[in-house]
Amino acid sequence: MRDRRAKRARILLVEDNRVNRLLLARHVELLGHEVVAVEDGLAALQRVQQEAFDLLLVDIHMPGMDGIELMEKLRAHPELRELPVIVTSAVEGMDSIVRCVELGAEDYLHKPVNLVLLKARINASLERKRLRDQQRELVRRFATREVAQDLEAEGFALGGRRVQATVLFCDIRGFTTLAESQPPEDIIELLNTYYTLMFAAINGHGGVVNQMIGDGLMAIFGAPQPLPAAGQCAVLAAAEMIEMVAQFSEEQRAAGRPEIRIGVGIASGDVVAGYTGTRQRATYTCIGDAVNVAARMEAHTKVAGHAVLFDAATQAQLAGALPSEPIGPVQFKGKTSSVDVFALVLA
Incomplete structure (x- = not known):
């Protein structure tokens, strides 16, 4: 059962395998969250530029724009770089996972995804996002929008x-x-x-x-x-x-x-x-x-x-x-x- 204290989030699922996409989307919905599912990195990039999401669940290995390239695009975008990402992969190799972590991935889940771990890591990522958003709001309340943007882009x-x-x-x-x-x-x-x-x-x-x-x-x-x-x-x-x-x-x-x-x-x-x-x-x-x-x-x-x-x-x-x-x-x-x-x- 979903934790009553947890806030309903809007999650973008990026997965090229149709069966995996449907099953994972169903699991996330059962946790009480709204899910939008796309099949590749390019479609995901277009959606996040047009709509607001609280979290991305991204498969690393996909045809076309894969998870690593998607994260590189996100981190290069001033308004999307703080968007939390949990990466998933069925491949045991560590290089891709390490690269995703270097690009700022919040967490990693191995396929097939363990549902208990899925819930814990989604909740943890959303809580970290809530705290970051709260901190950013405090900065913007006591500094002008331009100064807040300068702090986010250049640091203090x-x-x-x-x-x-x-x-x-x-x-x-x-x-x-x-x-x-x-x-x-x-x-x-x-x-x-x-x-x-x-x-x-x-x-x-x-x-x-x-x-x-x-x-x-x-x-x-x-x-x-x-x-x-x-x-x-x-x-x-x-x-x-x-x-x-x-x-x-x-x-x-x-x-x-x-x-x-x-x-x-x-x-x-x-x-x-x-x-x-x-x-x-x-x-x-x-x-x-x-x-x-x-x-x-x-x-x-x-x-x-x-x-x-x-x-x-x-x-x-x-x-x-x-x-x-x-x-x-x-x-x-x-x-x-x-x-x-x-x-x-x-x-």
């Missing part, structure tokens, strides 16, 4: 690489005064709504939010994945952020709740992007002059009277996509030379 290592990127800083104007005048529960709710809107605008234009501190955030455009015209994408995101906040403030005003305004600073240039911190606790961020300039730009929006400011390197990437105007060179604190500052012209 402290340090970084030099890239061309655009950095965006944003915060809420007068947040300290606002926080003093409202209950903490209302402030948390406001911040959650604010971040929901900002993430939507930034992610929608290819950016990655890598830091949130109180009411402020930092986003990167162009890392960890390259992004053509990152500066233009950042300014487009900023324009959408301003529009979203304006609409949100209208709703706040209509409900008798406090309105908010934001300031956005943007700068482009060479940065070193990667993981900084310790082996126990690290974050994905970038370091470089563009980071400092973007932060200074965001602070200067309070002085300049413009909601969105950016540097000349960002301005050069706009290509007329959005209207802007120069507001002259500004000597920022900590900079040895002045910075040419441009403002987004808002309707």
Whole structure:
């Protein structure tokens, strides 16, 4: 009888022998799982690219694309490499089995398959998959999708690489005064709504939010994945952020709740992007002059009277996509030379 605690799984059976295929499929169904059966590796590869499966049962020796070639294809595919595979074989030779294990096979079953072992190994493989999925979900919950993908593809290592990127800083104007005048529960709710809107605008234009501190955030455009015209994408995101906040403030005003305004600073240039911190606790961020300039730009929006400011390197990437105007060179604190500052012209 199937263990009541075991979750029903969707299993792809890859077996060229029709009798073996029917019998093994029946055994797996009796364990309480859904089975889809195909007769060769090519058909299996096509199915896993089109449908979701929890586990593959794969015969090693098949005509055409055999089990080893199928596993090589799976492991080369970023979205399929973690799919658990149990290999089966009636051949005693160890070379093929060893190769499958090297390619990441979860387990091996000799034919004719022992039903007790079949159940135990399917359950063990599904449990390992559940734990991996849970771990991946935790990473994606506390890191952006792009950073999670970078971790899965490249692994974790402290340090970084030099890239061309655009950095965006944003915060809420007068947040300290606002926080003093409202209950903490209302402030948390406001911040959650604010971040929901900002993430939507930034992610929608290819950016990655890598830091949130109180009411402020930092986003990167162009890392960890390259992004053509990152500066233009950042300014487009900023324009959408301003529009979203304006609409949100209208709703706040209509409900008798406090309105908010934001300031956005943007700068482009060479940065070193990667993981900084310790082996126990690290974050994905970038370091470089563009980071400092973007932060200074965001602070200067309070002085300049413009909601969105950016540097000349960002301005050069706009290509007329959005209207802007120069507001002259500004000597920022900590900079040895002045910075040419441009403002987004808002309707």
